[in-house]
Amino acid sequence: MKRFLALFAVMLVICLALMWGMMAQNGYDLFAPEMSGMLLVAVLVAAYVAFRISRILAKRAEREHDGSPLKGAQKSKLSGLFNSKSPAQQAREARVAARRKQLISEGKLEDDTPAEPETPPVPEGEVPTRVPQTASVKERMDARRERYKRAKEEGKI
Numbered sequence: 001m002k003r004f005l006a007l008f009a010v011m012l013v014i015c016l017a018l019m020w021g022m023m024a025q026n027g028y029d030l031f032a033p034e035m036s037g038m039l040l041v042a043v044l045v046a047a048y049v050a051f052r053i054s055r056i057l058a059k060r061a062e063r064e065h066d067g068s069p070l071k072g073a074q075k076s077k078l079s080g081l082f083n084s085k086s087p088a089q090q091a092r093e094a095r096v097a098a099r100r101k102q103l104i105s106e107g108k109l110e111d112d113t114p115a116e117p118e119t120p121p122v123p124e125g126e127v128p129t130r131v132p133q134t135a136s137v138k139e140r141m142d143a144r145r146e147r148y149k150r151a152k153e154e155g156k157i
Contacts, residue, residue, distance in 0.1 A: 003057065007050035015042040 019042055020030045030038065063084070085093075103109035127146040131139050151157045 004050055004054040007053050008046055011046035011049045012043060015046045 016030070016039075019038060023030050023035070023038075029035065100109065104111050127142050129143055129147045129150065131143045135143075148157070
């Protein structure tokens with residue numbers, strides 16, 4: 001609550017200063033009786049922004065104490081926006097993995113974890129046209145060169 005009140009006071013000062021400056025520039029008085037609606041808007045905006053900031057900071061503190069898997073990463077400012085998974089999503093992933101493991105052990109589901117991609121054997125002296133992504137840059141460029149050469153010979157290019 002102290003954090004909210006401190007943020008609210010700062011936001012209210014900022015809102016009033018911005019509104020006063022803008023209105024004074026256009027020849028209006030912010031504290032005139034007909035501008036009471038504008039003052040109410042300034043108070044509401046300051047309260048909303050202070051509430052949102054205090055909730056974000058509180059959730060960040062909770063996440064830090066919960067033992068999140070993002071220990072080091074959550075110290076950065078933007079990591080929480082892009083790297084975090086909700087507890088519900090983490091629980092669902094754990095349930096799905098456990099159920100999958102159970103079905104594989106019962107034989108009701110095949111283990112289709114991707115193994116090493118098999119590349120067809122290439123005869124000696126011939127350059128392959130496709131190589132795995134794990135191949136070196138030289139091998140990938142050789143394969144690309146070979147595909148280009150074959151396409152040119154076939155009249156596709």
